[in-house]
Structure formats: structure tokens, C-alpha cells
Amino acid sequence: MGVIHLILGKANPNKMNGVNKVVYQIATKQSENNNSVEVWGISENTEINYPERLFATKIFKRKRNPFSVPEDLKNKILNSDRSTVFHFHGGWIPVFSSLGRLLHKNKRKYVITPHGAYNTVAMERSKLRKKIYFNAFERVFIKNASKIHCIGESEVEGLNTIFPNDKSVLIPYGFEKSSEDFHVNSDKTQIVFGFVGRLDIYTKGLDILVKSFASFVKSHPDSKLWIIGDSAEKHELQKLIEASGASDKIKLFGSRFGEEKNDLIKTMDVFVHPSRNEGLPVSVIEAANYAKPCIVTKNTNIGYIIEKYNAGINISAPDAALLEQAFIMIYDTWKNQREYTKLCKNAVKMVEEAFDWNQILQQMTLELYT
DSSP: OOEEEEEESOOOTTSSOHHHHHHHHHHHHHHHTTOOEEEEEEESOOOOOSOOOSSEEEEEEOOSSTTOOOHHHHHHHHTSOTTOEEEEEOSSOHHHHHHHHHHHHTTOEEEEEOTTTTSHHHHHTTHHHHHHHIIIIIHHHHHTOSEEEESSHHHHHHHHHHSOOSOEEEOOOOOOOOSSOOOOOOOOSOEEEEEESOOOTTTTTHHHHHHHHHHHHHHOOSEEEEEEOOOTTHHHHHHHHHHHTOTTTEEEEEOOOHHHHHHHHHHOSEEEEOOSSOSOOHHHHHHHHTTOOEEEEGGGSOHHHHHHHTOEEEESSSOHHHHHHHHHHHHHHHHSHHHHHHHHHHHHHHHHHHTOHHHHHHHHIIIIIO
16 A cells, blocks of 8 residues: 655645645655655646655646646556555645545545644635535545544534534644754843744734734833744735834744754744644744744644643634733743743653654554555
């Protein structure tokens, strides 16, 4: 039995796209464990502009019609081994519904990881349009899948509201922990809060982040907020920052990749991710890996793990007042070197234990593929 991951993109770990990062990590770990694994991506171009990897990668050029399957991809599927399990990554993607029909018609097995696409908040956005699309396309895509890999409780709940089922499997992502020793920043003249991710203002709660930090910094002027990322909404976010009255305390970096991004995370003191809607944000795990306590919303699907390990603060909802209170609480902890260091160590322990790839790969093999 082999596994072929199907994605939009090229599984480039150096891009901001969280799904591509996760697929890269899953395929890498499966390859290291001597599993037969490939990644097949649908992209705007077939240029090889990604790093070398342990697994085979095939890129197919996207068709103009969003439902059309590239002819070379169709031929690859039909000529593949019949024991292969196809693993889709994402939901509400037209070409995936077409691929699902093709696989089902040819008696091929597939599983789906929606990456947050079916969680409770995501289901409320464009509700009427999604209802129409679901009845026409997504229902059949889900119905014919052998398993649905959910990465958070909100996704299990959300999926059950539209498609009650017994095929949902709850497994978090794994994460390859950094081998370097962490250190706590010794500069206590200012605290640096940080966010890394796509600049989707509503989904990522960036409006809440700017509003709550602007209020917080009035009484805590020794604070900075760094926002790293990019999108078409960058200009709109810059306007929000300028209107907040705290533009001298908030820095918008734009995209940063690789070691440049990692070095910025290491310089932060606290990582903040106030999403309204998530699958499981890789950026939070990356920050915890570098011993950064995290402030997250329950909506991120990682808050309950952060609470379990006392690795930061989990707020119950994406709310500016609750987030400001979390800023104050963690600021007070940061002032106490001993207590802050405990949080940092707990963050690293969380990554080591809760996101251990060996355990997660075993679960995926037994509960998704077999």
C-alpha cells in the first residue's frame, strides 16, 4: 500500500501556506519511516521552485475551469497501483470533488484532511452558497471518502452539522522539533508579541489583535507587536494599524521565510494567534518549538493542549477585551523571570509530547489508511 497526497500547491515548506507545510512534514516523516509516499500538486505552473525532498513530487498545471482535472493527472491516477490510498488536503475545492468522483468510479480509496474547512466557524461563512455547493458537490465527495481526518474538535462538530457520520477520525498534526537548545531572551526592557501567518484579517482575528494591543500598550508602553505575513489585505491591515493610534508600536514586516522568519520568532517573547477559524495553526507549534509561550483562542483547536501543558493562555472566544486581559496576564508573568522561563519550557515540552510524529504516524496508518 502506498499513499499519494493531493494538494493545491507544491508542498513548499518555505511558503506561508500552512497546508503545504503540513503536507511536506507528513510526507517527509512517512518517507523517513520507509513508507511509499508521493505528493501530487495542482498549481498555476509546474516550475520546480521548491527545496529537495525525500519523497517524489509531481506537479500538474491547473485548468482554467476550477472543476477540470488536468489530463496528465487523470492518466496518472488511472495507471496507479490499485492498493494506493489517495489523501486529499482541503475542502470546498471544486477540482477535488471531480477527482473524488473519478477515484470512486474507478474503485480507488481516498481519505480527506479538510484542514479546518469544515469547522463550526468556517461553516457559517458564505452559509447559503456553501449549502448550495454542498448539496451539489461536497456531499458526494465526503460520502465516498473512507475516512475524514479532523484535526480539532470544532471540525468534528462542524462536519456533523452538515453530514452526520461515523467516519471522522481526530488526530492532530505532528511536528519535527528543532534540535537546537532554546534560550529565554534576556532583554527585559521591552516585551515583543508576535504573529506569523496569512494576513486574512477576519479569519486570523487581526482586527481583534490590533484593537486589543492598541488598548493594552497605553498602560504598557514597553511593548511591541510584530506582524509577519502578506496577502491582498495588507494595505487594509496597515490602515487599521494607523487608525489604532499605536502604529509606532506595531510593525508590519510582510513575508519572511526560512531562517529569516525563524530568527524573528526567536526574538519574540510571546506568540499571539487570535483566530476566529482554524484547522490547527502550524505557526503556533513553530513558535512553541522555539520556547515561546502562546496566546490563542479556543477556535485554533490548540488551546486545550496549551492549557494542558501550561504553555500560555487559551481565551474562550475571539474577543478584544479577553485578548487584552491575556496580554496583561502574560506581561505580568514575563516580568517574573522564573515564572516566564517555566512557560517557555512548557511550550517546548508540549511540542515534544503532544505533537510527536512517531505516535501520530501510527495513528494515521491504523485509523486512516488501513
